[in-house]
Amino acid sequence: MSHLHARSVACPTCGKSVEWSAQARWRPFCSERCKLIDLGQWAHEQYRVPGDTPTDPSVDPLSDPLGERP
Numbered sequence: 001m002s003h004l005h006a007r008s009v010a011c012p013t014c015g016k017s018v019e020w021s022a023q024a025r026w027r028p029f030c031s032e033r034c035k036l037i038d039l040g041q042w043a044h045e046q047y048r049v050p051g052d053t054p055t056d057p058s059v060d061p062l063s064d065p066l067g068e069r070p
């Protein structure tokens with residue numbers, strides 16, 4: 001009946017059209033996931049790729065201790 005009142009917004013994270021209604025609990029995001037992404041709470045976990053451990057050259061056991069010493 002009052003469908004003319006229905007509004008939709010674009011999800012700030014993925015750009016998906018989100019109906020602005022009482023059922024859209026994560027508005028203006030399309031989902032909890034997109035909300036967490038926007039807050040940086042999700043992306044932080046996504047970047048933790050298994051096996052992609054950063055190497056620290058200062059603790060490299062193969063480095064020559066006499067190579068670059070002052």
Ligand SMILES: [Zn+2]
Nearest residue numbers: 011014030034
């Ligand atoms: Zn989204």
